[in-house]
Amino acid sequence: MIDTAEVSAFRDLHTRLGDAVESAVRGKRDVIDLVLVAMFAGGxxxxxxxxxxxxxxxxxxxxxxxxxxxxxxxxxxxxxxSDVTGTSVYDPQTGQIRFRPGPVFANIVLADEINRAAAKTQSALLEVMEERTVTIDGVGHAVPDPFLVVATQNPIDLDGTYRLPEAQLDRFMLRTSIGYPSVDDELDVLRPGSGAGRIADVRTVTSPREVSAFSGRLSLLHVADPILQYISALGTGTRSDERLRLGTSTRGLRTLVRCAQVYAASKGRHFVVPQDVQDIADPVLAHRLVLTRESVLAGVTTSEVLADVLARVPVPKPAAQ
Incomplete structure (x- = not known):
């Protein structure tokens, strides 16, 4: 089990990371926190x-x-x-074939407009995301740890795009959006010399090794059986909803548990409560649900269905921790 001192240290680190990122991305602390949850949860x-x-x-x-x-x-x-994962090249100086790493060999990989690449290229990235290894000519090459892929999609301009299949969407731990800033935050960004958006001003507050160490420890954070039963009931609720053609998978529920552990620790607790599950459920589960054709035509969204499931599944009563 992880103790309270470790949780306190993680909460401090999480806060410092959020403050550092927010110096460049103003007014979006909730989105920043979600990205940090994914990073520490290994997704x-x-x-x-x-x-x-x-x-x-x-x-x-x-x-x-x-x-x-x-x-x-x-x-x-x-x-x-090969433009993503890397390839083998001939070295004329040594007369040998050597591996030239692709851009996935980094701690943070931004896959911009992932839906504009062909399915074969999308699959190459998604395979690395899952396996964390690139295999070239039968030799495995591990990517750095931690390894976080932030993929972007433009939901408006769909000309020349290749939609991500549901099975591939399931590989992403979280789906969210940044959205437009508030009026005050936008004025701050527009103001000359404000520093918003300047990456050079972001302070380095941790190291990959420290993040990896915390990530491993947070997987030991306590999740009581009633919470696990509650999460299982949410999964059953999505699978039985008539508006959905496909409910959440067991992998999706396992991901929800993992994210709830990190989320709870970021709030300074060494155990998960139902509110943690409810707060993180939409970004973790909504993109894993598939609507029926009738629901799509009726304008229903997976977030609305999930909200209804959360409202009708009984919440476990508090117990002494």
């Missing part, structure tokens, strides 16, 4: 938003605060899998 993030809302800035600011290596890949229809 990846899908950002769906219109251009110019700060998706690239957010990914680069997280890398700056982490002190790790970051890479950006602009996905286009002609992008090849």
């Amino acid at each position: 990846h993030v899908l950002l769906e938003d219109v251009p110019g809302t700060g998706k690239t800035t957010l990914a680069r600011a997280v890398a700056g605060a982490l002190g790790g290596l970051s890479r950006r890949v602009q996905f286009t229809p002609d992008l090849l899998p």
Whole structure:
């Protein structure tokens, strides 16, 4: 089990990371916290938003605060899998074949407009996200630890795009959007010399090694059986809802448990409560649900269905921790 001192140290680190990133991405602390949850939980993030809302800035600011290596890949229809993962090249000086790493060999990888690449290239990235290893000519090459992919999609301009299948969407731990800033935050960004959006001003407050160490420890945070039963009941609720063609998978529920552990620790608790599950449920589960055709035509969203499931599933009563 993880003790209260470790939780307190993590909460302090989480706060410092959030403050550092927020110096470049103003007024979006809830989104920043979600990205940090995914990083410490060992998952990846899908950002769906219109251009110019700060998706690239957010990914680069997280890398700056982490002190790790970051890479950006602009996905286009002609992008090849080897452009992402790397390839073997001939070295004329030594006369040998050597591996040239691709941009996925970084702590933070920004996959910009992932839906503009062909399915084969998308699959190459998603395989690395799952396996954390690139295999070339039968030799495995491990990516750095921690390894966080922040993929972006533009939900408006869909010309020339390749929609991510539901099975591939399930590989992303969280899906969220940044959205437009509030009036005050937007004025702050527009004001000359404000420093908003400047990656160079983001302070490095931790290291990849420290993040990896906390990530391993947080997996031991206490989750009581009633909480696990509550999460299982939520999964059953999505599978029995007539508006859904596909409910959440067991992997989705396991992901919810993992994210709830990190989320609870970020709030300074060494155990998970139902509110943690409720707060994190939509970004973790909504993109894993598939609506029926009738629901799509009726304008129903997976977030609305999930909110109804959360409202009708009984919440476990508090117990002494």
